[in-house]
Amino acid sequence: MSSTAIESDDFRAVMSRFATGVCVATSRDAAGNPVGMTINSFNSVSLDPPLILWTVGRQAPEYEAFCQASGYVIHILRDTESALSTHFATPSDDKFAGQDFDLSAMPKMKNPWLMLECTAEQSFAAADHNILVGRVTAIENNSGDESALLYYSSGYRSVGKPIG
C-alpha cells in the first residue's frame, strides 16, 4: 500500500480507532476573557521536568488565545462528563455561562476529576495545528473510584473490563 497519497478520510478512520481520554483546556485571551475547548490530543512528555503536550487547530475559535497564553489548565474528564465535552467542543459566545467553573483567576472546574495547571513552555507550528508544550506547576487528583471518559470511533465510551 502506498504511503505517499493518504486520503484524509482514510487517515481519520485509522486515527479514530486510537482510543484517548478527553480533556477541557482553559485559559484567558489577550483581553482577559475566559476561553475553553475540548481536546483529546493531550499526552505527557517528560517527568523531570513535568511536561505535557497537546495540539490546537488553526480553525479553533480559541487558537490565538491558546497560542499566546502564558499558561492554561487541563481538566481530564470523568465518564459522566460527556455533555461537558460536547459543550466545550461547540463554538459559543460564552462557553462558561451556566457551567460550574471558578472564574476568579485562570478558569478552573469547581469539581475537577484530574486537573493540571501549566505554564506555556514551547509552541511548534505543525501544518494546520500548533503543538503546545506546557510545564505542570500544580495538580489536583480526585480520581477515587471514578473512571475516565474515553473517545473512540467518533463516540464517547467508558473504560471497559480489565484484561489479564
Ligand SMILES: Cc1cc2nc3c(=O)[nH]c(=O)nc-3n(C[C@H](O)[C@H](O)[C@H](O)COP(=O)(O)O)c2cc1C
Ligand atoms: C473529543 C474531541 C476532541 C477534540 N480534540 C481537539 C484537539 O485536540 N485539538 C483541537 O484543536 N480541537 C479538538 N477538538 C475540536 C474542538 O474542541 C472544537 O470542537 C473546535 O475547535 C470548534 O471549532 P469548529 O467547530 O469551528 O471547528 C476536539 C473535539 C472533540 C469532540
